[in-house]
Amino acid sequence: MRCSLSSVALSLALLSSAEPLLSPYNVHEKRTHIPSGWSLTRRHDPTSSIPLRFALKQRNIEGVGNHLYDVSHPKSPNYGKHWTAADIVRTFAPSDETVDIVRSWLIASGIDGERVALGRTKGWIQANVTVEEAEQLMNTEYNMYTHMSGKEHVACEVYYLPQHVQPHVDFVTPSVHFDAKLTRRSGGESAAPARDIQRVGFGTGPKTDDTVSGVMDGLEQCNEYITPTCLRTLYGLFYNPVATDKNSFGIVEYTPNSYVQRDLQMFARNYSADLIGKEPNLVWIDSNYAQTTHQDFPYHKESNLDLQYGMSLVTGNQTVSLYQTGDLPEGASFNNFLDAIDGSYCTFDGGDVPPRDPVYPDTRFGGYTGPEACGTVKPAYVISTSYSSNEADLSLFYAERQCTEYAKLGLMGITILYSSGDYGVAGNYGRCLNSSHIPNADGYIFNPTFPGTCPYVTSIGATMVRRTATVLDPETACMDQIYSGGGFSNYFALPEYQKDAVCHYLTNYPPDYPSSIWNSTGTSRAYPDISANGANYVVAVDGEFQRLYGTSCSSPVVGAIFTMINDARLALGKGPIGFVNPTIYSPEFADAFNDITEGNNPGCGTTGFNVTRGWDPVTGLGTLNFTKLLALWSSLP
Incomplete structure (x- = not known):
């Protein structure tokens, strides 16, 4: 019952004739359905700005469960030896190679380096691009979706990444993901029924x-x-706290x-x-x-x-x-x-x-x-x-x-x-x-x-x-x-x-x-x-x-x-x-x-x-x- 994402290799022409050939593109994420309550409204305006964010693959993250088990199991010699925030960053921050590969791909694809930003802990790269540039980067089409409440959302059905970039990216937004934030309905403050304000x-x-x-x-x-x-x-629970x-x-x-x-x-x-x-x-x-x-x-x-x-x-x-x-x-x-x-x-x-x-x-x-x-x-x-x-x-x-x-x-x-x-x-x-x-x-x-x-x-x-x-x-x-x-x-x-x-x-x-x-x-x-x-x-x-x-x-x-x-x-x-x-x-x-x-x-x-x-x-x-x-x-x- 676990839904897995396919990885179908596709050939892709040069994104720009002035740039060197990039590796073949693979499907990175694909959505099988539009979530309940949403409908496809129109293609997104190609000239609109869109802040693409690339979640970089974290280093050593496959071992996070083992590390947690080590400090949490009562028989472990390291039980209770909890980490500091600095330990977390030092262990799991994405590698320099990951950052360099994703950033170099963006610049080689025609995105000016001034429009590419990296956070201090290197967890994300943002590229401020137009919809048209985003579609070219990821071989996709961006649409506008409308919820029954009137709220609009930008998304695509599927997107592709170069084969050499794919192992370094968890996911990209906006893309196939839909909103899950806690919010009220639009259309006036009185329009928020009880069911819409209680949970994410x-x-x-x-x-x-x-x-x-x-x-x-x-x-x-x-x-x-x-x-x-x-x-x-x-x-x-009959206890009076003392600390x-x-x-x-x-x-x-x-x-x-x-x-x-x-x-x-x-x-x-x-x-x-x-x-x-x-x-x-x-x-x-x-x-x-x-x-x-x-x-x-x-x-x-x-x-x-x-x-x-x-x-x-x-x-x-x-x-x-x-x-x-x-x-x-x-x-x-x-x-x-x-x-x-x-x-x-x-x-x-x-x-x-x-x-x-x-x-x-x-x-x-x-x-x-x-x-x-x-x-x-x-x-x-x-x-x-x-x-x-x-x-x-x-x-x-x-x-x-x-x-x-x-x-x-x-x-x-x-x-x-x-x-x-x-x-x-x-x-x-x-x-x-x-x-x-x-x-x-x-x-x-x-x-x-x-x-x-x-x-x-x-x-x-x-x-x-x-x-x-x-x-x-x-x-x-x-x-x-x-x-x-x-x-x-x-x-x-x-x-x-x-x-x-x-x-x-x-x-x-x-x-x-x-x-x-x-x-x-x-x-x-x-x-x-x-x-x-x-x-x-x-x-x-x-x-x-x-x-x-x-x-x-x-x-x-x-x-x-x-x-x-x-x-x-x-x-x-x-x-x-x-x-x-x-x-x-x-x-x-x-x-x-x-x-x-x-x-x-x-x-x-x-x-x-x-x-x-x-x-x-x-x-x-x-x-x-x-x-x-x-x-x-x-x-x-």
Whole structure:
């Protein structure tokens, strides 16, 4: 089911009779379909300017997983010996040969050297050219595509690179890639429906089913109303942090989603008294103001949920950083956030690919007019993100490039958490893949989410307390309002740390589905990794309490637990836990999770995968037992 890109050799005449013969051209990327909601409108104006950006092949990048495993596996002699940012650049920056070959080809093709720019970390080369020049360079045609919302996009169907250049380039933009940034619909600010403002790609925010009357904070009510008290009891999180000046916890939100301070204080007065008078450490990323244009439920539920529970569980003594990313006109993508926390990932330097990702300053009304955030933010030790996209919405090259960046962050000791999605085996927005692997309302093939399928992040699924059970009884997979996202990647290979767990599942509990609707090879990354409760959260939104559901709930809970484990390690003079996956899948940690054995995750016209003993593609390894995890991680170097 993994889509591979063909490499068909083509002969090509001289690009210029004055230049020497170049090597034959090969297909570099080819798109098989126009993404849902887009249509071809017209050929692009050949005289228009277009900033071509060539993502250069990074040196030694094939070994990034091994390096990460070396500092993250509890049996490794280098466990916890995390790298510095300088180590990252020194190891993975593209070679001088790569830079020279790509630059020389551009100049030999008639592009003046003054129009060719290289970033300081050599991750990108930009060539400012016309559409006509770009088409000649890559033997392609550029078109304008229009989304049903009215937004336009520049792209081509296929492009070619010279055979001698191809090994040195990951991908080129703009080309076959389509937009996946978080944004609102055009056509006026009131035109943005709730579904379009909640997640990168096609996702939606946490679900709600009713308004909560009164204060529900007793343990006897946790089967219907989840509060911080319920979560502390479920996972044994009774801990007061002592190294707060050394520790950090970050929660990422994307404008126009925004938290409301008065709602946080309403929640504090009823459920978390130590947050009274507290607010998050607000860190602006390509943004300059709190979102105040839209003051209604869809714009606040995600951020309010994340902050109210993330802050409560680490107590009012621990500062929580809110990374507010993007302005109102542009929105933001995952890459915009990565730009801010790693200067080597900024435009021309390793990650941003306009027009796919928003570029700042934004001169439109209400836009952020400051310089683009580039290495301006020190990343927290634990970063939780309750947003996701679908693998199929992204090209393989684009997803791999971003996934590699998460590996680099793990090397630096940072724990990256992503929610696994709320639609079971279907992708965000409940879409499955059709026979052409296109997300479609009539699709029937399982549709994995991203970045949760990246092997270098920790994917978080959702559980729930059964309506007929108590908080002391075992949880089940979440099957109320939402279904825990899970399954098997179509892009990424099975990581070493997960092989035993996935092999055990497929051997003992093989899914009874034809291989035509899911990746049954047993060689692909499986998700989620772990879970936490994702149902019946009591959240203050716009002056009243609502009951919310979703893996959006689960991710900040896990982030808070890991942050408290970091606190204990830092107090002992040790480092942060960093990338946790090799550790949590190790035999030594096998008893540190509450195994979930009931439920499934429906989607695509099926009942999805079944929950089983041990790891499963619904709840992962299970939920966290804080007491056991704290003892185990405290004993590691």
